[in-house]
Amino acid sequence: MRTLRLLLEKEFRQIFRDKGILPVIFIMPMIQLLIMPLAANFDVKNINLVVVDRDHSTYTQQMVTKIASSGYFHIKGYYNDYAPALHEVEREKADIILEIPAHFETDLVRENKAEVYLAADAINGTKAGLGSAYLNTILGDFNNEIRMKWLPAKAAAAGTIDVTSSNWFNPNMNYRLYMVPGILVLLVTMVGGFISALNIVKEKEIGTIEQINVTPIKKWQFIIGKMIPFWVIGMVDFTLGLLLARFVYGIIPLGSLLLLYGFLSIYLVALLGFGLLISTYSDNQLQAMFVAFFFIMIFMLMSGLFVSVDNMPAWAKMIAKLTPVTHFIDVVRMIVLKGSRFADIKMQFLYEIAFAIVLNGWAIWNYRKTA
Numbered sequence: 001m002r003t004l005r006l007l008l009e010k011e012f013r014q015i016f017r018d019k020g021i022l023p024v025i026f027i028m029p030m031i032q033l034l035i036m037p038l039a040a041n042f043d044v045k046n047i048n049l050v051v052v053d054r055d056h057s058t059y060t061q062q063m064v065t066k067i068a069s070s071g072y073f074h075i076k077g078y079y080n081d082y083a084p085a086l087h088e089v090e091r092e093k094a095d096i097i098l099e100i101p102a103h104f105e106t107d108l109v110r111e112n113k114a115e116v117y118l119a120a121d122a123i124n125g126t127k128a129g130l131g132s133a134y135l136n137t138i139l140g141d142f143n144n145e146i147r148m149k150w151l152p153a154k155a156a157a158a159g160t161i162d163v164t165s166s167n168w169f170n171p172n173m174n175y176r177l178y179m180v181p182g183i184l185v186l187l188v189t190m191v192g193g194f195i196s197a198l199n200i201v202k203e204k205e206i207g208t209i210e211q212i213n214v215t216p217i218k219k220w221q222f223i224i225g226k227m228i229p230f231w232v233i234g235m236v237d238f239t240l241g242l243l244l245a246r247f248v249y250g251i252i253p254l255g256s257l258l259l260l261y262g263f264l265s266i267y268l269v270a271l272l273g274f275g276l277l278i279s280t281y282s283d284n285q286l287q288a289m290f291v292a293f294f295f296i297m298i299f300m301l302m303s304g305l306f307v308s309v310d311n312m313p314a315w316a317k318m319i320a321k322l323t324p325v326t327h328f329i330d331v332v333r334m335i336v337l338k339g340s341r342f343a344d345i346k347m348q349f350l351y352e353i354a355f356a357i358v359l360n361g362w363a364i365w366n367y368r369k370t371a
Contacts, residue, residue, distance in 0.1 A: 003217060007225030015229055025195065029187040029237055033244050036183050037176045040306070044130040050077040050085040050094040057105035063142050067098070072134050089121050096120045096131050108146070169337045180249050181332040182305040184241040188264075189271060189325055190296060192234045196275025197292035199226050200367070201282045223364050227272045234268040235261070254339030260332070263345065266352045267328045273359035274324075280366045299325040324355045 015021065049067065053060050068075050076094050079085050088094040099117040108114040118135060120128035170177050238261075245251040253260060275292065282288035301307075302316060303325040309317055320326045327348040334340035342349070 004221050004225055007217070007221060008228055011225060011229045015233075021195075025191055025233055026237065026240070029191055030240055030244055032187055033180070033183060033241055034248065037179045037249065040179050040183065041175050042126075042306075043175050044127050044134075045072055047073050047096060047127065047131040047134070048076045048094045049073045049096050049098060049135075050079065050088050051075060052079050052082050052085045052097060052099040054080065054102040055100050055104040059105045059108060059146070060100050063100075063139070064098075066142050067135065067138050070134070070138055072131075086119075089119075092121075094121070095124075095127060096135065098135065176249055177251060177337060178333070180245050180251055181336045182303075182329050184238065184245065185325065185329045185332050186300055186303075186305060187241065188234055188238050188268075189299060189328075191237055192230055192268060192271045193275045193296050194289065194292050195233075196227070196230050196272045197278040197282070197288045198285050199230070200276060200279035201285050201288045205284055219367050220364050223276055223360065223367060226276055227269070227360075230272050230275075231265075231268045234272070235264065238264055251336065253336045255335035255341070259342055259345075260335045263328070263331050263335075263349060263352065266349070266356055267324060270324045270352055270355035270359055273356060273363050277359055277363040277366065280363055299323050302326070303329050305329055321351075324352055327351045 051064055053064070064075065064078075067073050073096075077085060077088055082097070082099060085094070085097045085099075089097060097117075097119040099119070101115065101117070104114045104116070116139065118132055120132050122128040167173055242253070274295075278288055278291050278295075282291060298319070302309075302312070302320045303323060304320065309320045309326065312320060331340075331345045331348050334345060
């Protein structure tokens with residue numbers, strides 16, 4: 001224990017002696033947590049719509065007014081012909097074209113049906129799909145309003161179905177509540193993964209690894225001595241992030257903080273073991289940085305932070321399940337937003353323990369001590 005204590009004292013002195021790394025560890029993640037949730041918003045709004053109105057009737061004006069008042073669409077043009085509307089799409093000034101044919105109102109009144117044409121710019125498939133779905137819903141509501149006006153009062157009352165919905169865990173559908181916990185996990189992962197990956201290889205570059213190798217320090221003592229300081233830093237970063245989420249975004253964890261920090265402690269052991277494993281294989285800091293960046297990019301894109309794991313193909317789901325970040329993002333969202341208990345996250349907990357054992361055992365085994 002005395003050997004381990006001396007190693008920890010050396011590591012903490014080495015970390016805090018480098019004044020340039022302290023802002024990277026503590027200040028930059030907090031700035032990113034302030035900015036990223038404001039920008040990373042997958043809600044599709046502000047859709048630019050151009051209208052080709054060949055009818056110019058009262059009903060078409062009411063329909064366009066209803067679309068504009070929905071809050072999702074901006075009317076960017078009102079034309080009599082399709083060609084100038086298509087030109088707006090080609091110039092990326094419009095996302096969707098709504099074409100209303102001639103005799104729209106006449107067909108609706110006399111034949112009880114009328115058609116409209118939608119053309120969406122599908123370069124951004126998500127925006128095109130959701131924008132068309134929003135527009136179809138609004139047109140459906142407009143159609144129901146017309147039908148209710150035409151039906152007799154008793155028949156309209158008899159055929160009305162009132163639907164009441166409730167949104168659990170995020171009543172106002174605020175996307176930041178979903179993104180902030182995931183981004184907090186990502187920032188802790190980047191800080192812990194990158195810095196731990198550079199740790200042992202830095203000793204190689206400056207030559208102190210040779211001095212350590214000729215001492216009676218055991219391999220497991222060396223790895224644990226390298227891990228604990230960054231484990232503490234990860235805990236501090238996560239705590240600062242929770243405070244920022246509380247006072248800036250108003251996010252208060254609904255579940256147990258003890259359970260959250262217990263899972264975090266295991267996750268950091270697994271993450272730091274992964275970083276130290278990279279460091280044992282690398283010959284210089286540049287190599288370690290690029291290898292760590294390669295894996296962290298995979299963790300970030302396949303962890304469910306931006307894209308749901310359930311939407312991925314089977315092979316991608318398998319890769320996602322084999323990354324510790326995926327399980328931690330799930331757990332943080334469950335505990336913070338849903339108030340989940342240990343029984344709800346026990347499988348993720350077992351996954352993280354397995355990751356911690358395998359990665360740290362691998363790092364200890366791979367560390368070559370020549371003394």
